[in-house]
Amino acid sequence: MSTAIPKVINEEAQPPDRSVEGPENVGQTQPVKILIGIVGMVAVVWFLANLFLAFSYYPEWFGHKIVIGLLAIVGGVGGAAVLFFFLNMFVEGLPGRLSQGVIPYVFLFPGLFFVALMLIYPTFQTINYSFANSDSTAYVGLQNYQTIFGDSEFRQSIVNNILWLLIVPAVVVAFGVVVAVLSDKLSAGGEKLAKSLIFLPMAISAVSASAIWLLIYAYNNPGQEQIGLLNAIWTGLGGSPQVWLQIETAKLNSILLMVILIWLQAGFAMVLLSSAIKGVPEDTLEAARIDGASEFQIFWQVVIPQIKGTIITVFVTVFITVLKIFDIVYVTTNGSYGTNVIANLFFNKLFAASEAGQATAIVVVLLIAVIPLIWYQIRHFRNEEANR
Amino acid sequence: MSRRLMKDGRPLSPFSIVVMTLLVILWSIPTLGLLVTSFRSRDDAATSGWWSALFNPFATDWTTSNYSGVWTGQDFSTGFINSIVVAIPATIIPIMFAAFAAYAFTFMDFPFKEFFFLLIIAVMVVPIQVAFQPMLDILGPRGLGISGSYIGVWLLHTGFGMPLCIYVLRNYMSTLPTSVVESAKIDGATHFQTFWKLVAPMSIPAIAAFATLQFLWVWNDLLVAKLFLNSANTTVIVKLQQLLGTQGQGQELLTAGAFISIVIPMLVFVLLQRFMVRGMTSGAVKG
Numbered sequence: 001m002s003t004a005i006p007k008v009i010n011e012e013a014q015p016p017d018r019s020v021e022g023p024e025n026v027g028q029t030q031p032v033k034i035l036i037g038i039v040g041m042v043a044v045v046w047f048l049a050n051l052f053l054a055f056s057y058y059p060e061w062f063g064h065k066i067v068i069g070l071l072a073i074v075g076g077v078g079g080a081a082v083l084f085f086f087l088n089m090f091v092e093g094l095p096g097r098l099s100q101g102v103i104p105y106v107f108l109f110p111g112l113f114f115v116a117l118m119l120i121y122p123t124f125q126t127i128n129y130s131f132a133n134s135d136s137t138a139y140v141g142l143q144n145y146q147t148i149f150g151d152s153e154f155r156q157s158i159v160n161n162i163l164w165l166l167i168v169p170a171v172v173v174a175f176g177v178v179v180a181v182l183s184d185k186l187s188a189g190g191e192k193l194a195k196s197l198i199f200l201p202m203a204i205s206a207v208s209a210s211a212i213w214l215l216i217y218a219y220n221n222p223g224q225e226q227i228g229l230l231n232a233i234w235t236g237l238g239g240s241p242q243v244w245l246q247i248e249t250a251k252l253n254s255i256l257l258m259v260i261l262i263w264l265q266a267g268f269a270m271v272l273l274s275s276a277i278k279g280v281p282e283d284t285l286e287a288a289r290i291d292g293a294s295e296f297q298i299f300w301q302v303v304i305p306q307i308k309g310t311i312i313t314v315f316v317t318v319f320i321t322v323l324k325i326f327d328i329v330y331v332t333t334n335g336s337y338g339t340n341v342i343a344n345l346f347f348n349k350l351f352a353a354s355e356a357g358q359a360t361a362i363v364v365v366l367l368i369a370v371i372p373l374i375w376y377q378i379r380h381f382r383n384e385e386a387n388r
Numbered sequence: 389m390s391r392r393l394m395k396d397g398r399p400l401s402p403f404s405i406v407v408m409t410l411l412v413i414l415w416s417i418p419t420l421g422l423l424v425t426s427f428r429s430r431d432d433a434a435t436s437g438w439w440s441a442l443f444n445p446f447a448t449d450w451t452t453s454n455y456s457g458v459w460t461g462q463d464f465s466t467g468f469i470n471s472i473v474v475a476i477p478a479t480i481i482p483i484m485f486a487a488f489a490a491y492a493f494t495f496m497d498f499p500f501k502e503f504f505f506l507l508i509i510a511v512m513v514v515p516i517q518v519a520f521q522p523m524l525d526i527l528g529p530r531g532l533g534i535s536g537s538y539i540g541v542w543l544l545h546t547g548f549g550m551p552l553c554i555y556v557l558r559n560y561m562s563t564l565p566t567s568v569v570e571s572a573k574i575d576g577a578t579h580f581q582t583f584w585k586l587v588a589p590m591s592i593p594a595i596a597a598f599a600t601l602q603f604l605w606v607w608n609d610l611l612v613a614k615l616f617l618n619s620a621n622t623t624v625i626v627k628l629q630q631l632l633g634t635q636g637q638g639q640e641l642l643t644a645g646a647f648i649s650i651v652i653p654m655l656v657f658v659l660l661q662r663f664m665v666r667g668m669t670s671g672a673v674k675g
Contacts, residue, residue, distance in 0.1 A: 056537035069473035072542060076481035084488060088580040103579055104498035111489030111550055112504065114482070118519055118547020119511045125522035136525070179411060185404040187394050194408050196661070198415045203657035204650055205608030207629050211646040212418045214632070215425060215438075227437050229421065263418065271665050324515050327610045331632050346517055351615065356521050363517045374510045381509050 030093040037090025044086060048079045083110065123367065130360040144361035154362070157340045160254055164325055164341065168258050168265070169318040173311055175262070176269025180277050181299065183270075195274065199267035206264065206327035213260045214332060217244045248338045257339060260328050265321065269314045276310035277303060313380075320373060323366070342366055426454055426643035433640050454644035462631060462641060464648055467624035471607055471652070474538055474623055478545035479603045483595055485546075486553035490591075491583050493554070494561040495569050505558075512551040519544065520615055527616065536618035544612050549602045560594030561587060596663040600656060604664075607653050624649045 052075065054061060055068050062068045087106045091099050129136050130144055148154045179198060183191045201209065218228030222241050226232040231241045245253045280303055288298045304311075326343035333339045335348070342362060350359035392400040424438040429449040432441065441448040458464050492498070493505055523544060528535040564587065572582045613623045628645050657664065 052539045052542075053532070053534065056534035056539050059537070065469055065473050068538065069477060072473075072477040072538070073480055076477055076542070077484055080481070080484035084484075084580070088578070092578065101498070104492045104496040104501075107488040107492035107496070107579070107583075108504065111485040111554055114485060114543075114547040114550045115508065115511055118523070118544060119514055119516075119551070120507075122519040122522035123514060125525075126518045129521055136521070179408070182401075182404040182408050185398070185401040186408060188396065190405070190408070194412050197412045199661070200419070200654070200657070201415070202664075203604060203653040204419075205610070205625050205653070207608075207610050207625050207632070208646045208649050211628065211632060211642055212422045215421055215643065216418060225436050227434065229417070229437065229439070232437050232439075263415065266415070275665075320513060324517065330610070331629050343515075343517065347611070350520060360521050363515065363521075366515050366517060370513050370515060373513050377509050377513055378506055381506070 029095045033089050033093030035093075037086050037088075037093060040086030041083060041090065044079060044083045048075055048083075051075050080110065126360045126363050127367075129356055130364045132357050134355045134357050136356050140357065144357040148358055148361050148365075153335075153340055154342075154345060156338060157335075157342045157345045160251075160338075160340060161323070161325075161342050163251060163254060164258060164261075164322050165319060167255070168261055168322045169315050171258075171262050172265045172269045172318045173273075173315050175266045176273045176314060177304075177307075177311070179266070179270045180274035181303075183274065184277055195267075195270060198270055201264045202267045204264065206260075207331050209260050209264055210328050210331045213256075213263075217256060219243045245333055245339075246337045251338070253333065253337050254339050257328055257332060260332075261322065261325065265318055269318065272310055272314050273307060276307040280306045316373065316376060320370070323369060422643050422646055426647050427451060428640075429453070430640040433643075454640050455648070458631075458641040458645040458648065462627065462645065464624060464627055464645055466620075467622060467627035468648065470538075470617070470621050471623040471625070471649075474541050474545075474613065474617070474621075475603055475606045477538075478542050478549070478606045479599050481542060482546045482549045482553045482602070483599065486550055486598075487557055487588060487591065487595070488583065489554045490557035490561055491579070491587055493558045494564075495566070495582075495587070496579070508551045508554050512555060516548050516611070519547070520611075524615065535616055536621065538617075538621060540616045541612055544616060545602075545606050545609075548612075549598075549605070553598050553602070556598045557591060557594050560591055560597075564590055593663065593666065596660065597666045600660040600664040603656055604653050607656075 051071070055072065059065075059068065062071065084107075087109075088103075091103050091106050093099075094102060131139050131141060132144075133140050179195075183194050186194060204212070215227075216229045217231075218226075219231060219241055220226050220228075226235050226241055228244075230244060235241055244256055247253050284302055284306070285298055288302045293301070324343050325341055326347060329335060329339055329341050329344045330347060335341070335344045342365065346359050346362040346366070349355045349362060394400050421438050424441055425433050427450050428438065428441055429451050432449050441450075493501065523540070524535060525531055527533075527540040527543075534540055568586055568590075569582055572586055577585070607623075608625060609623075610625050610629055613626050614629070617623065617626070624645075628642075628649050631642055631645050
């Protein structure tokens with residue numbers, strides 16, 4: 001379909017007196033461009049580095065915080081644009097073939113630089129630190145790993161993390177499917193309203209969500225009126241008020257914390273699954289109806305197989321979120337009453353206990369846990385590219 | 389069997405209506421409880437459930453003193469400004485860098501292209517916790533000594549958001565017709581010109597999608613802000629977390645503080661929901 005258009009342009013766009021600016025004609029080395037490019041890049045990087053360091057070292061120069069924020073936007077975005085301008089000029093000055101070979105890396109470099117600095121280098125450095133002592137000044141071999149695996153708190157955190165991983169992604173996906181299917185049967189206006197309200201918690205931070213749910217789990221002494229919704233219902237049914245987040249029986253407190261995350265994430269699952277369900281071709285449903293299938297059979301045997309890809313994507317995304325669950329546990333119980341999880345344990349080792357060695361060893365355990373997910377992501381991407 | 393029909397001709401489903409109504413109520417009640425409680429006096433909130441205020445609205449001691457108390461008394465005003473100063477640059481700065489990289493991944497061929505892109509996909513899943521101890525070394529007193537100020541947090545969020553931004557933009561750019569870029573090339577445009585004049589403007593929807601997700605992520609972040617900002621520069625989320633930590637006194641301020649922290653992301657969410665959904669459906673996963 002699109003083959004006809006470029007052909008026309010192709011014929012029109014090649015007059016005999018082609019402009020010297022055409023990329024194929026950039027043959028010779030242009031030392032002036034190379035020089036301006038290099039000087040420009042150095043100047044931009046020097047200026048930006050000093051500007052941003054000045055924000056930190058001499059904030060009083062800039063008057064108000066808002067000024068710093070605005071300058072950061074102008075400096076960051078404008079600086080990036082000017083940097084690319086000089087990078088491009090430098091590359092254009094190079095001899096033709098070299099220029100064509102270098103330009104992709106020039107486009108990639110600044111973005112990859114940030115990824116390398118903030119994620120790749122730290123990954124290796126973290127592995128390195130995990131074999132060192134609490135302030136990373138001397139190697140201690142495997143001692144940190146022995147310490148954390150010998151710590152019952154760590155083992156309990158692993159168990160809790162596994163419990164979170166078994167429960168939350170599955171419930172979120174199941175809930176998302178149910179809401180997506182049911183809302184699809186509502187009127188257009190009703191569907192929009194219902195989905196917006198269920199989606200809304202997506203905007204709420206885990207800390208604020210914890211504040212919201214602590215209100216629901218609140219406890220007053222027996223005899224007083226209960227201000228927490230859960231205890232009000234519980235006492236209304238004849239029970240005595242409970243300090244819910246301290247009940248370790250059957251991991252009830254952990255499950256109540258999971259409810260917070262499910263409440264936050266359900267909308268995300270619903271939105272993705274809903275758009276997948278709307279993409280199921282009507283004629284496949286119609287064919288099944290003509291064959292006499294019940295709505296229930298149609299759902300399980302026609303709809304579900306066609307949205308399987310989205311179900312897996314949502315599951316994996318929620319799974320990754322749950323693996324690193326931190327905020328909710330940190331602000332509600334900080335891991336006491338048997339609710340600790342790995343990321344919270346990591347934070348307390350790093351922040352409260354200043355045990356860098358043990359903290360980084362915990363991260364390495366987390367890293368090992370995500371390796372299968374990295375493999376899955378890459379395979380998923382390759383499949384998608386093959387179907388493109 | 390006669391079934392009632394909706395305006396668009398589909399059969400009315402009473403079961404769906406009942407179940408969905410219940411679910412929507414269930415999902416909205418927690419936030420409603422917070423909102424109602426934040427306008428009640430300390431004594432009222434401590435002695436009766438927030439729903440009783442809804443049942444007897446005239447017997448309730450409605451007040452906005454919780455908001456003024458938390459805004460000035462607990463200095464949420466500073467936290468609020470800090471959140472804005474942290475979140476907006478951290479949302480915008482990654483975009484320019486990522487857009488160039490996404491352009492290269494979409495429209496150029498070069499050795500190790502697949503390797504670099506698989507690297508981006510892999511680091512999307514890597515937990516950001518890996519960065520903390522090494523970056524505390526680089527930015528902290530052992531290194532540049534800029535830990536505690538905004539710049540460290542901007543840098544970190546730029547780095548953490550970069551893989552996702554490249555991924556979302558690249559997915560979007562690969563849906564653009566290649567004929568546009570081809571013809572620009574034949575017209576003698578360099579890649580730099582093609583990027584600025586064609587591809588960047590056409591990618592605005594994907595840029596908005598990423599920006600919405602990244603803004604919510606940075607605004608709602610606790611970990612990075614708590615570790616890398618000093619108390620003068622800290623965000624409203626960290627302020628709220630600190631208020632949650634002080635049990636007992638100031639409980640009535642907590643609900644108002646929580647609501648203050650929700651207002652901006654809620655607004656962004658309502659206004660830009662469309663873009664956000666698009667960002668999510670383009671396969672957004674973040675480590």
